[in-house]
Amino acid sequence: MQNKFLGTGHQGFHPLRKMRIALSGARYAVLHDFAVAYKVVLSAVILFWCFWYRQWLDFSIVFLATGMMMVAELFNTTIEALCDFLEPQENAKIGVIKDIAAAAAGISILVWGVTLSLEAVHVWQAMR
Numbered sequence: 575m576q577n578k579f580l581g582t583g584h585q586g587f588h589p590l591r592k593m594r595i596a597l598s599g600a601r602y603a604v605l606h607d608f609a610v611a612y613k614v615v616l617s618a619v620i621l622f623w624c625f626w627y628r629q630w631l632d633f634s635i636v637f638l639a640t641g642m643m644m645v646a647e648l649f650n651t652t653i654e655a656l657c658d659f660l661e662p663q664e665n666a667k668i669g670v671i672k673d674i675a676a677a678a679a680g681i682s683i684l685v686w687g688v689t690l691s692l693e694a695v696h697v698w699q700a701m702r
């Protein structure tokens with residue numbers, strides 16, 4: 575999309591360019607934020623495992639919870655980066671903004687953890 579104020583960017587709809595931009599953003603987040611990097615690896619392992627045992631658990635629910643957690647984590651990283659860019663010094667307001675973003679990411683991790691635990695119980699009950 576074109577920046578309405580700066581006139582930068584491209585006009586029109588370019589899905590492949592959008593996908594390339596999104597992948598580049600995800601790559602940057604993985605390389606520069608360990609919190610994102612380890613969750614990507616952990617999510618890939620868990621999703622593979624859940625897909626393998628999909629006849630015993632609800633893979634769609636795990637997929638949804640994992641996707642939601644990763645989206646929240648990427649937004650948290652974006653807000654942290656924006657805060658660090660706008661205010662390199664210590665600032666109580668920046669602290670509060672980052673804490674709120676961290677709370678959103680924390681809730682998504684909690685939902686992810688509870689979902690995985692419930693599905694693990696299903697698998698355990700099915701295998702007994």
Ligand SMILES: Nc1ncnc2c1ncn2[C@@H]1O[C@H](COP(=O)(O)OP(=O)(O)OP(=O)(O)O)[C@@H](O)[C@H]1O
Nearest residue numbers: 607609654661662663664665666668669672673676
């Ligand atoms: N410029 C700042 N001024 C005041 N407090 C800050 C500032 N930067 C960070 N903090 C405080 O430190 C906490 C951690 O911020 P930081 O940017 O280091 O995130 P992080 O611990 O690396 O998070 P994540 O693990 O998600 O990457 C914030 O939640 C906030 O309370």
